[in-house]
Amino acid sequence: MKELRAFIKSASLSELEKAKQLIDTAIDKYTKQQEAKKEVLDLLKEKGLTLDDLQDIAGADKRTKVKPKYRIEYNGETVEWTGRGKRPKAFQGVDLTKHLA
Structure with a gap:
């Protein structure tokens, strides 16, 4: 946050507008991702599945971990x-x- 405050104090209007666009884009992307996660979790609940069930479907790494010798x-x-x-x-x-x- 200190870097951001320093940037705000020294930036020109055009730089601040660019930064605002980047921040707005990041917020929009984050909001959409959160909504998508909620939709997926709701669908899983509706179908009676858990995240562990999805990992089994995805074919988790079948290699066995070798114990240290x-x-x-x-x-x-x-x-x-x-x-x-x-x-x-x-x-x-x-x-x-x-x-x-």
Whole structure:
């Protein structure tokens, strides 16, 4: 808000009119989005569905999350690694058998 107040104090009339147009456009867009969200939620309630039902339909990511295989303290932080992909810096030159999770 401080930046906006500073802009208002130093802007010319044409700059202020442009800014007003941009703000009015943003408000209009936001209002339309809120109305659309309300319509969608009302339709879901009418049909007896929830947002979770829609996520199932959309085909959520079917990949399973891999549990970390290794854990190490590095620079005061706990770093975990699944053993897949590029080896993190924390595990460079380290005997992995000593850091099994």
